[in-house]
Amino acid sequence: MTAMQPKRSMRIMISTGHLGTAPSSPESFHAGIATRPDYLVADGGSSDPGPVYLGENKNLGLFIRDEIELFLTAARTRKIPLIIGSAGDTGSNFGVDDTIRIVRQIADEHRLPRFKLGYFYSEVSHDLVKARLNGGGTLSGLGGFPDLTHEEIDRATRIVAVAGVDPFIRLLDMGADVIIGGRSGDIAFTAAPCIRAGFPTALAYHMGKMIECASLVAEPFMGKETIIGTITDDEILITPYHPDQRCTVASAAAHSMYERESPYFEHALGGLLDMRDCVYEQFDDRTCRITGARWVPDTQLRAKLEGARKVGERYMGVVGIRDPYLVRNVDAAIAWSRAAVAKRFGNMRYELYFHVFGRDAILKEMEPVRRDPGHEVGLVVEGLADTDIDAHRLTDFAVRMFFLARVPGSKGSSGLAATTKETMRSSPGYVWNVNHTMPVADPMELFPVHMTEAGV
Numbered sequence: 001m002t003a004m005q006p007k008r009s010m011r012i013m014i015s016t017g018h019l020g021t022a023p024s025s026p027e028s029f030h031a032g033i034a035t036r037p038d039y040l041v042a043d044g045g046s047s048d049p050g051p052v053y054l055g056e057n058k059n060l061g062l063f064i065r066d067e068i069e070l071f072l073t074a075a076r077t078r079k080i081p082l083i084i085g086s087a088g089d090t091g092s093n094f095g096v097d098d099t100i101r102i103v104r105q106i107a108d109e110h111r112l113p114r115f116k117l118g119y120f121y122s123e124v125s126h127d128l129v130k131a132r133l134n135g136g137g138t139l140s141g142l143g144g145f146p147d148l149t150h151e152e153i154d155r156a157t158r159i160v161a162v163a164g165v166d167p168f169i170r171l172l173d174m175g176a177d178v179i180i181g182g183r184s185g186d187i188a189f190t191a192a193p194c195i196r197a198g199f200p201t202a203l204a205y206h207m208g209k210m211i212e213c214a215s216l217v218a219e220p221f222m223g224k225e226t227i228i229g230t231i232t233d234d235e236i237l238i239t240p241y242h243p244d245q246r247c248t249v250a251s252a253a254a255h256s257m258y259e260r261e262s263p264y265f266e267h268a269l270g271g272l273l274d275m276r277d278c279v280y281e282q283f284d285d286r287t288c289r290i291t292g293a294r295w296v297p298d299t300q301l302r303a304k305l306e307g308a309r310k311v312g313e314r315y316m317g318v319v320g321i322r323d324p325y326l327v328r329n330v331d332a333a334i335a336w337s338r339a340a341v342a343k344r345f346g347n348m349r350y351e352l353y354f355h356v357f358g359r360d361a362i363l364k365e366m367e368p369v370r371r372d373p374g375h376e377v378g379l380v381v382e383g384l385a386d387t388d389i390d391a392h393r394l395t396d397f398a399v400r401m402f403f404l405a406r407v408p409g410s411k412g413s414s415g416l417a418a419t420t421k422e423t424m425r426s427s428p429g430y431v432w433n434v435n436h437t438m439p440v441a442d443p444m445e446l447f448p449v450h451m452t453e454a455g456v
Contacts, residue, residue, distance in 0.1 A: 010039075011229070012207065013037035013227070015028065015032070015214050016042050017212060017213030018043060019064055019084065020066075025222075029070060029241075033075075038080070038081075039081050039193050040074070042085075044084045045087065045091055047432075051431060052308070054158055054160065054306065055157045056428060057090075057095075064102065068084075068106060072110075073112070076107075076112045076113070076178075081176070081177055081193070083168060083189045085185075086182070090183060091163075093121050096119055096122075099180045103178065107454040108456060113455050116175050116176050116178070117177070117451070118176030118179045119179065119180040119182075119450050120167040120171065120181055120182050121450075122162070122183040123159065126156070137438070139436045139437065145435045145436060153307075156307030162306065165270075166270075167444060168181060168189055172193060178454070183306065186209075187205050187212055188208065190204075190211060191207070191268075199231050202273065202293040203236050205295060206275065207229045209256065209275075210252060214226065217240075217255040218238075218246060218248075219250070222242055222245055226242070247286060249280040249282055251288070271295055279291050301441070301443060303437065304437050305436050307433055308431070308432060309431055311351065312350070312351065313386070314384045315382075315424065315426060316380060316395065317422075321376060325409060327376065327377055336405040337401035340398075345397070350385040352381075354380075356377055357379070358374045358377035381399050383398060392423060392425070
């Protein structure tokens with residue numbers, strides 16, 4: 001009698017949903033890496049922090065080097081391939097190059113034996129996008145954006161395309177030990193090695209979706225803890241490596257609904273992940289088993305484009321209000337400040353925002369609890385203008401107006417305080433102005449791949 005063959009499987013480890021925003025927990029990381037997963041992956045960036053990082057071509061994370069050092073040394077010691085997507089927060093060419101620089105420095109400092117370092121770019125030239133528009137194609141907007149125009153293309157300081165699995169697979173085929181990817185889909189860098197190994201496409205993409213944010217898929221909530229996803233030919237298994245976390249039916253199903261317009265669909269370059277028929281089951285006390293996803297290939301390839309337009313220079317000031325009458329009438333004080341700014345600076349282009357912490361600073365007009373503010377509120381005053389000096393002056397003026405506000409019935413300003421002596425320079429203001437899809441003939445068309453080496 002022939003013995004039953006064990007299930008074919010692949011194990012992918014992740015410990016961060018956004019590289020560098022904080023260090024990965026070393027305890028669960030070392031516990032996970034000690035089991036020798038087949039791949040170590042990391043999401044290097046996100047559009048979540050807003051458009052300023054793409055617009056300014058800068059990194060958000062202050063702990064990028066710390067995490068890369070942890071990942072690279074552990075992976076190369078065990079000869080485990082390391083894959084990073086959306087390098088440098090935004091996947092810009094600078095983000096890729098800067099991440100490569102960090103990898104080289106760490107490899108030299110730790111005297112790591114030579115390894116193959118693959119990378120790809122995702123930036124798209126304005127001329128290419130305009131040429132595609134001139135060719136008669138419509139560049140459709142996402143999330144309520146109108147179709148893209150030449151004017152908005154010109155206004156974008158930088159445009160990146162969002163890669164799918166193909167550039168990662170190409171670099172793995174070329175023998176890369178470490179891959180630094182440009183802007184890429186959150187599920188692509190996990191799905192790529194699974195698809196390359198012949199596992200079902202739908203399960204591969206769904207595992208990418210489940211572990212993209214590392215331990216956010218488990219409960220109780222813990223950030224930056226290690227998760228390992230295991231794929232077979234008929235299931236995926238999600239296991240946390242912090243001893244106090246569990247991946248449950250509830251936590252896994254909830255994460256499938258995370259950050260999406262519909263809880264059932266995930267779009268990627270090349271197709272659609274359909275999760276309507278997924279089944280979530282408790283495999284053991286700490287592991288969830290998932291089956292049932294379907295992959296629906298696109299009839300026309302369309303790559304997502306992201307671009308940022310600069311609004312102006314930005315300053316911020318903070319005002320605290322404790323006077324109970326002014327707390328109840330904070331809108332009147334804001335109206336006074338806004339009117340005074342308009343009277344003095346009305347001949348120039350500016351934007352002015354007031355964020356009332358203690359009432360509706362987070363949800364704004366969608367806040368359901370507006371009638372019962374606390375005994376004190378804090379106002380963040382945010383001003384934007386074309387030049388640094390104008391942004392500084394108008395924001396400082398708006399802050400000072402709270403000490404001079406003529407609110408009917410107020411008996412003075414003794415309940416006000418400024419938390420800084422002067423307003424603070426902040427990052428420039430940007431908005432997303434390119435959030436569109438563009439037809440492509442090939443999934444590799446916008447993502448040139450390169451191979452080099454690092455180490456000693």
